[in-house]
Amino acid sequence: MIALSLAEIAEILDGELHLVGADTADTLVDGSVDTDSREMTAGSVFVAKPGETTDGHRFVGAAVDAGAVLAIVEHPVDVEVTQIVVADAVAALADLAREVVARVRAAGHLKVVGITGSNGKTTTKNFLARILEDEGETVAPVRSYNNEVGAPLTMLRLTESTRYLVSEFGAAGPGSIAHLAGLVTPDVSVVLMVGLAHAGGFGGIEATARAKSELVTAARADGAAVLNSDDPRVWAMREIAERRGMSVVGFGQSPDAAVRAEDVEVTATGTSCTIVVAGERAPLRLKVLGAHHVTNALAAIAAAGVLGVPAASAIARLETVEIAERWRMQPLGSDRVRIINDAYNASPDSMAAALRTLAQISGPQERTVAVLGAMSELGETAGEEHDRVGLLAVRLNIARIVVVGPEARRLYLAAVGEGSWDSEAVHLPDQDAAFDYLKTELREGDRVLVKSSNSVGLRHLGDRLGEFFS
Incomplete structure (x- = not known):
C-alpha cells in the first residue's frame, strides 16, 4: 500500500483512532493489507472482517504476532496494537x-x-x-x-x-x-x-x-x-x-x-x-x-x-505462459496417464469447452476419461444443464464418464439414457471412492479430464491423480 498516516487512514474510513505505544497520528503505514492473519508481514494492516463461520476479531492477536501494526476493527479488541474502529470492516x-x-x-x-x-x-x-x-x-x-x-x-x-x-x-x-x-x-x-x-x-x-x-x-x-x-x-x-x-x-x-x-x-x-x-x-x-x-x-x-x-x-x-492458472486446464500426470485438472470452477459453457478439448487432444489410440462433478449456482436450470453435459459427453464419444457426488447424479443418468452403458458411465459417492476406482481403472494412454465447480472440490482429486500417475 502507498504510505498513509494513521490520521489519514482514520479520516478515509470515518473511523475512531485508538493509538497504542509510540504511535502518533502522524505515524506512517505502508505495509500490505489483508483479512487473513496468516498473510501478515512486518508493517501490515489487518482488517478484522466478521464471517459466516468465524470472526476476524478473534485473530487480531495472531495478526500482530505475525507483524501487523494496525488493526481495522468493528469494535475495540484487547490486543496491544493501534486500532481504527469502523462501522463496517468490508465497507x-x-x-x-x-x-x-x-x-x-x-x-x-x-x-x-x-x-x-x-x-x-x-x-x-x-x-x-x-x-x-x-x-x-x-x-x-x-x-x-x-x-x-x-x-x-x-x-x-x-x-x-x-x-x-x-x-x-x-x-x-x-x-x-x-x-x-x-x-x-x-x-x-x-x-x-x-x-x-x-x-x-x-x-x-x-x-x-x-x-x-x-x-x-x-x-x-x-x-x-x-x-x-x-x-x-x-x-x-x-x-x-x-x-x-x-x-x-x-x-x-x-x-x-x-x-x-x-x-x-x-x-x-x-x-x-x-x-x-x-x-x-x-x-x-x-x-x-x-x-x-x-x-x-x-x-x-x-x-x-x-x-x-x-x-x-x-x-x-x-507464448511464454505455461498454464492459465493452477486447476485451470492444468496438465498433470505423465506420458503414461495424462491428467487435465480443470476443477477450479465449472459452468455449462466451461464444461462443454473442457469436454471438447479432451476430445480434440486425444489420439485414436488414447482413451478419453471425463471425471465430472456438479455445477453450482445454476438455480432452476441446474437439472437441465446437467442433462446437457451428460448428453454432450456421450456425443463426443468420451470413453469413460466418471460422475462424482450425489449432486451430479442427474448428469450420470443423462449419459446412461443417451447410450453410455456397460461401465462406460459410473456414479461414485465421493472423491475417495473415485480415487480408489480410477487408480485401478486408468491405464496407459488414457487422457483424463477432471472438472467440477469449486465448491465440489474435485481439484483435490485431480491433484491426487496427478501425483499417483506422475
Missing part, C-alpha cells in the same frame, strides 16, 4: 481501496483495466498481466480475488510507481460489479461472455447480461470497451459504450472483430491460431490447452492494444 476496505487508487491515479500514470464475464476472467487477467508487466509495474489479483473483499485487497497492493492495475470483477448479484468497478473507474472495460454461470442468483441469462454490462457503465467516459463480438449479448453492450462516448474494440472470430483469430487448432501440447489485427496476420502458439483460451488471449491482446502495446509484443509474451 472500510472498499473506502481505503478507492482512496489509494485515486491517489495513485492522480500521479498521472496509472491505467486501470476491469475484466468481467461468466467464464475466462482469471485466465484473461493472467494473460493481460503477463503482457503488461514488461511495460511497467503491474498489479493483478492473485487467484480469483474478484469479490467485495478480494478486489479491494488487490487494489491496495498499488504503490506510487504502479503503472497498470488489472482488476477482475465477479458478480455476486445485480449491482455488485457496479460497486466494485466504481472503486476504480476503469480506463478499459473487458467483457468476455455472458453464460449461465451463477445464473441462479440473477434470475436468468438476461439479468446476468445486465449485471455484466455494469462494467461498461462504470468505466471512464473517455475510456474503451473491449467486447466479445462473438457473443450477441456482450456485443450489444457497444451501444452503452457508444452512448457514453467510449471507443469500442471487438475481439473474436466474427468479421466484426478488430482483433480476430483464424485457423484455430488444438493439440495435446497447446493451442495455435492466426491473429489478425488491422489486416496484419501473425501466428500465436499458446501452451495453454483449449480453443476457448484463444478468446481469452484475443481479449488480452485487444486490451493491451488500447494501452499502446503492439500486437506482436503481446503475442510473444503470451
Whole structure:
C-alpha cells in the first residue's frame, strides 16, 4: 500500500483512532493489507472482517504476532496494537481501496483495466498481466480475488510507481460489479461472455447480461470497451459504450472483430491460431490447452492494444505462459496417464469447452476419461444443464464418464439414457471412492479430464491423480 498516516487512514474510513505505544497520528503505514492473519508481514494492516463461520476479531492477536501494526476493527479488541474502529470492516476496505487508487491515479500514470464475464476472467487477467508487466509495474489479483473483499485487497497492493492495475470483477448479484468497478473507474472495460454461470442468483441469462454490462457503465467516459463480438449479448453492450462516448474494440472470430483469430487448432501440447489485427496476420502458439483460451488471449491482446502495446509484443509474451492458472486446464500426470485438472470452477459453457478439448487432444489410440462433478449456482436450470453435459459427453464419444457426488447424479443418468452403458458411465459417492476406482481403472494412454465447480472440490482429486500417475 502507498504510505498513509494513521490520521489519514482514520479520516478515509470515518473511523475512531485508538493509538497504542509510540504511535502518533502522524505515524506512517505502508505495509500490505489483508483479512487473513496468516498473510501478515512486518508493517501490515489487518482488517478484522466478521464471517459466516468465524470472526476476524478473534485473530487480531495472531495478526500482530505475525507483524501487523494496525488493526481495522468493528469494535475495540484487547490486543496491544493501534486500532481504527469502523462501522463496517468490508465497507472500510472498499473506502481505503478507492482512496489509494485515486491517489495513485492522480500521479498521472496509472491505467486501470476491469475484466468481467461468466467464464475466462482469471485466465484473461493472467494473460493481460503477463503482457503488461514488461511495460511497467503491474498489479493483478492473485487467484480469483474478484469479490467485495478480494478486489479491494488487490487494489491496495498499488504503490506510487504502479503503472497498470488489472482488476477482475465477479458478480455476486445485480449491482455488485457496479460497486466494485466504481472503486476504480476503469480506463478499459473487458467483457468476455455472458453464460449461465451463477445464473441462479440473477434470475436468468438476461439479468446476468445486465449485471455484466455494469462494467461498461462504470468505466471512464473517455475510456474503451473491449467486447466479445462473438457473443450477441456482450456485443450489444457497444451501444452503452457508444452512448457514453467510449471507443469500442471487438475481439473474436466474427468479421466484426478488430482483433480476430483464424485457423484455430488444438493439440495435446497447446493451442495455435492466426491473429489478425488491422489486416496484419501473425501466428500465436499458446501452451495453454483449449480453443476457448484463444478468446481469452484475443481479449488480452485487444486490451493491451488500447494501452499502446503492439500486437506482436503481446503475442510473444503470451507464448511464454505455461498454464492459465493452477486447476485451470492444468496438465498433470505423465506420458503414461495424462491428467487435465480443470476443477477450479465449472459452468455449462466451461464444461462443454473442457469436454471438447479432451476430445480434440486425444489420439485414436488414447482413451478419453471425463471425471465430472456438479455445477453450482445454476438455480432452476441446474437439472437441465446437467442433462446437457451428460448428453454432450456421450456425443463426443468420451470413453469413460466418471460422475462424482450425489449432486451430479442427474448428469450420470443423462449419459446412461443417451447410450453410455456397460461401465462406460459410473456414479461414485465421493472423491475417495473415485480415487480408489480410477487408480485401478486408468491405464496407459488414457487422457483424463477432471472438472467440477469449486465448491465440489474435485481439484483435490485431480491433484491426487496427478501425483499417483506422475
